[in-house]
Amino acid sequence: MVLDVNWAVRWLTLCAQAMAEHRVWLIELDRAIGDSDHGENMDRGFQAVLEKLAEAQPETPGAALKLTAMTLMSKVGGAAGPLYGTAFLRASTALGDAAEIDPGSLADALVAARDGIVARGKAESGDKTMVDAWTPAAEAAQAAVADGTGTVLGVLVAAAEAAEAGAVATDPLVARKGRASYLGERSAGHRDPGAASSALILRAAVGAAA
Numbered sequence: 001m002v003l004d005v006n007w008a009v010r011w012l013t014l015c016a017q018a019m020a021e022h023r024v025w026l027i028e029l030d031r032a033i034g035d036s037d038h039g040e041n042m043d044r045g046f047q048a049v050l051e052k053l054a055e056a057q058p059e060t061p062g063a064a065l066k067l068t069a070m071t072l073m074s075k076v077g078g079a080a081g082p083l084y085g086t087a088f089l090r091a092s093t094a095l096g097d098a099a100e101i102d103p104g105s106l107a108d109a110l111v112a113a114r115d116g117i118v119a120r121g122k123a124e125s126g127d128k129t130m131v132d133a134w135t136p137a138a139e140a141a142q143a144a145v146a147d148g149t150g151t152v153l154g155v156l157v158a159a160a161e162a163a164e165a166g167a168v169a170t171d172p173l174v175a176r177k178g179r180a181s182y183l184g185e186r187s188a189g190h191r192d193p194g195a196a197s198s199a200l201i202l203r204a205a206v207g208a209a210a
């Protein structure tokens with residue numbers, strides 16, 4: 001499996017499909033502890049990404065991710081737009097103009113994405129945000145390349161599984177950042193919508209490579 005620009009475009013296409021498919025679920029999650037707009041925001045944002053990709057026809061994975069970052073920043077409102085915009089932009093910068101992504105640079109890009117979200121939102125692990133999906137994902141990616149035998153598919157699977165577990169683990173947490181933190185203790189017992197959408201995005205990355 002080669003992670004080139006065709007993979008990146010497949011990934012972003014699967015992201016758009018996942019957001020359309022899970023739009024109502026993400027709205028329900030955000031209704032419980034936020035303002036019900038997350039599913040709508042993500043669906044609209046990734047549909048716009050598909051339009052931009054078709055227009056611009058980027059030549060590298062990094063260029064595709066940069067276009068995604070710019071589009072999400074301008075089209076996705078709320079907290080998630082700038083956070084995902086920063087994540088995709090940092091990942092794009094980490095990849096540079098390479099035509100293909102190797103396992104090490106894939107893990108570096110995932111770490112860069114997580115670091116961008118943390119720099120932007122100042123959330124820590126356990127605050128019940130998308131960081132709770134991205135930090136385990138980035139760490140699992142690093143662990144998957146640590147012994148030098150990791151493949152790109154192996155890194156993606158490790159990241160997606162860790163993100164899914166991290167999203168599920170937000171259920172009992174009390175939110176300490178973002179809109180859900182206004183609810184205090186009442187935010188416990190619900191999955192964080194941004195952690196849920198982050199897991200969908202990383203699962204789509206596996207689907208594009210499988």
Ligand code: ADP
Pocket residue numbers: 030034035037038041077078079080081083117120121122123128129130131177178179180192193194195
């Ligand atoms: P808003 O809360 O402005 O309506 P969205 O509903 O689109 O924005 O996104 C909410 C998600 O954004 C939350 O579920 C959480 O994962 C994420 N989020 C909010 N604030 C932060 C933050 N400071 N750091 C990281 N993630 C955050």
Ligand code: MG
Pocket residue numbers: 030034035036037038078179
């Ligand atoms: Mg919201």
